[in-house]
Amino acid sequence: MNTALILVLALVLDAAMGEPRWLWQRLPHPAVLMGRLIGWADRRFNEGPARQAKGLITLLGLMAAAGLVGGLLSLFGAVVEIAVAAILLAQRSLVDHVAAVARGLRMSLQQGRRDVAMIVSRDTGAMDTSAVARSAIESAAENLSDGVVAPAFWFLVGGLPGMLVYKVVNTADSMIGYRTPRHEAFGWAAARMDDVLNWIPARLTAVLIALPAGLLGDWSAIRADARLHRSPNAGWPEAAMGRAIAVALAGPRAYDGVMQSFPWVNPQGKRVLTPADIDAAIARLWQAWGIMLALAVLAGLF
Structure with a gap:
């Protein structure tokens, strides 16, 4: 079975099963294992002089280890590859988490804030309904790229080794790729490598969202907003x-108690948002997934 058809089955399995709680209550998720390894490396090597060089060497070691594990798993055949790839994709999990915010908002603003706090890092305690919905929609769009399109893309390029290398880099970026006194030097390599590995998938994700909405003719405006x-x-x-x-995203938001003024994306879109707008974003997630699945089928057949 070729790589594209393995990806097709993995995409379908992930969409159908998501992340079974019964399984991950008994076994550590691969992302958790990656996080533990990165956390250990951070504690062990992020000290003393030459932290930028140490961070680069650490990242290269993590990438080599991930590639090796992926290669070894591939030796067990297509069934193992399908299962592992499905575990490392996150379409169903993403949809479930974003849909939970819409359900929470329909119950109460407080519940919506609690649910959106599970998927964003910004301050949520003072958010109004529009801010909660906007945060969920932004998370949906960004995580479609990081959690679905990018791992699928790197699986097509490099099989399980490629997918695992991407996942360990993306996990490292989420843990140490911040411009903080502790991580600015040590996490620099992880942040830059994540930018490199996501360059094509991010733009591909924009195409997958724009295509079913009939927006490819507005590509120059999308590019301008993206910048x-x-x-x-x-x-x-x-x-x-x-x-x-048709909503305005980004704009001002608070991190660690400090309000930051970010420019609006699609500023002419509506700014008073409701749970229905989250529902619309979820529909776009599934449309993008469907197009990606169809492309993978075509690649597998031809």
């Missing part, structure tokens, strides 16, 4: 999503 984002990649799916569901 407003502080990340070289995250702005692309966010810009496409904002236009696909």
Whole structure:
């Protein structure tokens, strides 16, 4: 069975099963294992002089280990590859988490805040309904790229080794790739490598969102909005999503008690948001997934 058809089955399995709680209550999830390893490396090597060099060597070691594990797992055949790839994809999990915010908001603003706090790092305690919905939609767009399109892309490029290398880099970036006194030097390599590995998938995600919305003709506007984002990649799916569901995204938000003024993405879109707008974003997630699945089928057949 070729790589594309293995990906097709993994995408379907992930969409159907998600992350079974009964399984991950008994076994550590691969992402958890990666996180433990990265946390150990951070505690062990992120000290003393030459932290940037130590961070680079650590990242290269993590990537080599991930590639080796992926290669070894591939030796067990297509069934193992399908299962592992499905575990490392996150379409169903993403949809479930974002849908929980919409359900929470329909119950109460407080519940919506609690649910969105599970998927974003910004301050949520003072959010109004629009801010909660906007945060969930932005997370949906960005995580479609990081959690679904990018791992699928790197699986097509390099099989399980490629997928695992991407996942360990992305996990490292989420843990140590911050411009803080502790991690600015040590996590520099992880942040830059994550930017490199997400460059194509982020733009591909924007295409997958824009295509079913009939927005490819607005690509120049999507590109202009994407460049407003502080990340070289995250702005692309966010810009496409904002236009696909006709809402304004980004804008001011607070981190660690400090309000930060970010520019609006799709500023002409509506700014008073409701749970229905989250529902619209979820529909776009499934449309993008469906197109990606169809492309993988075509790649597998031809």
